[in-house]
Amino acid sequence: MSNQKLERGLRELYEQDPERADYLVFGRKTETDRRGFLKGAGLTAMMLAVGGAIPFARNMPSGLIPSALADTPEDFTLFGKTGIIIRNDRPVNLETPPPLLDPDVTPIENFFVRNNGGVPEPTADPEAWTLTIDGEVDNPLELTLAQLQSDFETVTLRMHLECGGNGRAGFNPSPRGNQWVIGAVGNGEWTGCRLRDVLQQAGLKSSAVYTGHYGADPHLSGEPGRPALSRGVPIDKALEPHTLLVWSMNGEPLPLIHGGPLRIVASGWPGSCSQKWLTRIWVRDQEHDGPGMTGLSYRMPRNPVPPGAEVPHEDMVVMGPMPVKSVITFPDTLSDVRADEAFEVRGHAWAGEHEVQAMHVSYDFGATWVEAELEPPSNRYDWQRWRARITLPTAGYYEIWARATDDTGVMQPAVVPGWNPRGYGNNSQHRIALNAA
Amino acid sequence: MRGRTTLRTGLTWACLGLMMAGGASGQTSDFGGLPPGPGQLETFGNCTACHSTMIITQQNFSRRTWDEVLTWMVEDQGMWEMPAETRQIVLDYLVTHFGPE
Numbered sequence: 082m083s084n085q086k087l088e089r090g091l092r093e094l095y096e097q098d099p100e101r102a103d104y105l106v107f108g109r110k111t112e113t114d115r116r117g118f119l120k121g122a123g124l125t126a127m128m129l130a131v132g133g134a135i136p137f138a139r140n141m142p143s144g145l146i147p148s149a150l151a152d153t154p155e156d157f158t159l160f161g162k163t164g165i166i167i168r169n170d171r172p173v174n175l176e177t178p179p180p181l182l183d184p185d186v187t188p189i190e191n192f193f194v195r196n197n198g199g200v201p202e203p204t205a206d207p208e209a210w211t212l213t214i215d216g217e218v219d220n221p222l223e224l225t226l227a228q229l230q231s232d233f234e235t236v237t238l239r240m241h242l243e244c245g246g247n248g249r250a251g252f253n254p255s256p257r258g259n260q261w262v263i264g265a266v267g268n269g270e271w272t273g274c275r276l277r278d279v280l281q282q283a284g285l286k287s288s289a290v291y292t293g294h295y296g297a298d299p300h301l302s303g304e305p306g307r308p309a310l311s312r313g314v315p316i317d318k319a320l321e322p323h324t325l326l327v328w329s330m331n332g333e334p335l336p337l338i339h340g341g342p343l344r345i346v347a348s349g350w351p352g353s354c355s356q357k358w359l360t361r362i363w364v365r366d367q368e369h370d371g372p373g374m375t376g377l378s379y380r381m382p383r384n385p386v387p388p389g390a391e392v393p394h395e396d397m398v399v400m401g402p403m404p405v406k407s408v409i410t411f412p413d414t415l416s417d418v419r420a421d422e423a424f425e426v427r428g429h430a431w432a433g434e435h436e437v438q439a440m441h442v443s444y445d446f447g448a449t450w451v452e453a454e455l456e457p458p459s460n461r462y463d464w465q466r467w468r469a470r471i472t473l474p475t476a477g478y479y480e481i482w483a484r485a486t487d488d489t490g491v492m493q494p495a496v497v498p499g500w501n502p503r504g505y506g507n508n509s510q511h512r513i514a515l516n517a518a
Numbered sequence: 519m520r521g522r523t524t525l526r527t528g529l530t531w532a533c534l535g536l537m538m539a540g541g542a543s544g545q546t547s548d549f550g551g552l553p554p555g556p557g558q559l560e561t562f563g564n565c566t567a568c569h570s571t572m573i574i575t576q577q578n579f580s581r582r583t584w585d586e587v588l589t590w591m592v593e594d595q596g597m598w599e600m601p602a603e604t605r606q607i608v609l610d611y612l613v614t615h616f617g618p619e
Contacts, residue, residue: 167572168572168576169569169572169573169576170570170572171569171570172569254578254579254618255577255578255579255618255619257577257579257583257587259573259576260576260577300595300596301568301569301595301596302595302596304596307596372594376594389580391582
């Protein structure tokens with residue numbers, strides 16, 4: 082399925098299916114009387130979009146683009162996103178095309194979205210949002226967002242976030258899940274406090290070995306109180322100074338679709354460790370066993386298996402840090418370039434908990450490699466800018482391959498790495514096609 | 519046997535009612551893009567109560583994997599148990615249209 086087919090502006094969504102577009106964009110559901118009943122998030126979003134209250138919102142027919150928006154020439158978009166690939170609309174899962182990953186900090190409007198459940202209603206009073214810390218602690222805590230902001234040191238860090246299933250589309254046979262190609266990754270500028278400081282105030286017992294995270298997002302089945310996802314991290318990861326409780330993204334209040342008003346960012350691990358709409362951290366005396374921790378979810382085979390293997394659950398282990406990886410953000414694939422003329426190829430590289438040590442590109446299908454310039458990260462977990470100047474010798478079809486090497490000497494493979502039942506951890510080299518003339 | 523038939527009939531009517539009412543997210547006009555064929559109605563009616571068709575149309579699974587997915591939906595994800603006959607129709611539809619490439 083081509084990206085083009087999925088890249089749909091809101092206008093197109095409305096043309097295809099106005100009622101679904103209503104639901105997607107404004108959360109408005111069609112009732113049996115064929116009128117959308119606007120409330121909560123839907124009404125708020127629509128009012129924001131038209132720039133004022135809609136007194137007769139209840140009477141507004143469903144599937145109608147408010148004329149304030151219909152008259153504007155620009156396409157308006159899902160959750161304020163532009164140029165994004167809609168992998169799934171319920172739950173909402175959005176992938177960033179590589180050229181939009183070019184900035185050092187990924188803009189919010191282009192940042193990928195991974196949801197396992199629904200999107201909760203926005204909170205009327207973010208400062209009163211409450212986080213519970215309990216379990217293997219001496220003093221269980223209930224802290225409001227306002228307390229987190231005032232009682233703990235605030236830090237801002239640039240850190241990448243990547244979905245554990247980024248690259249899943251490359252595996253064969255096809256594993257279950259959203260068929261992410263390469264853009265379920267982004268680099269945000271996150272502001273918050275250290276989870277470590279909060280856990281220390283609660284006082285970790287010696288029995289504390291793992292965290293269990295809970296969020297306010299509803300399960301897709303609609304069953305009340307059922308978590309859509311509840312993952313966690315080993316206590317050492319939770320105590321790392323870069324693991325944050327985040328309330329701001331790129332200098333703005335954390336947007337609802339990114340887990341606002343409060344989320345974890347545990348960079349270098351599968352994105353699902355960075356719980357959105359965070360309400361509770363249950364400190365565990367064992368590996369957490371919430372939804373997303375057991376069975377085949379976010380787990381890899383303990384030993385390598387052949388493609389398509391049926392792996393018994395007891396032979397699966399929880400995924401650890403993400404592998405070394407890079408993306409070519411310029412030029413876009415299928416671009417035209419001039420033969421015998423130097424041009425820049427650039428992108429970003431990251432390496433789970435490691436730093437990227439070297440970056441190479443090839444334009445002859447991996448036969449020879451050119452070393453790229455590689456910038457250091459601004460802080461640990463920031464992705465690293467790389468640039469190379471290359472000259473294609475003749476007219477014709479070329480591929481640019483990009484290969485990052487981490488500080489332990491581990492490289493990205495040219496082909497898709499070990500198959501696993503749910504398709505995690507594909508860090509094969511990003512390739513783009515160029516036509517030289 | 520009679521009970522099963524009644525249940526199946528009930529479910530089919532529930533599907534039709536759901537569609538006539540507009541469905542949870544209004545994917546009415548085109549079954550959310552599911553291709554036509556035997557099982558289209560049953561698949562749409564049973565699967566889109568919780569999630570959209572987009573997660574279905576992205577996949578290319580073997581019969582075994584689709585079978586596992588349907589079991590997982592019931593055991594882990596809060597889906598209702600389909601009558602065996604309906605389940606078979608849905609499974610056949612999924613394998614026919616979203617089978618291995």
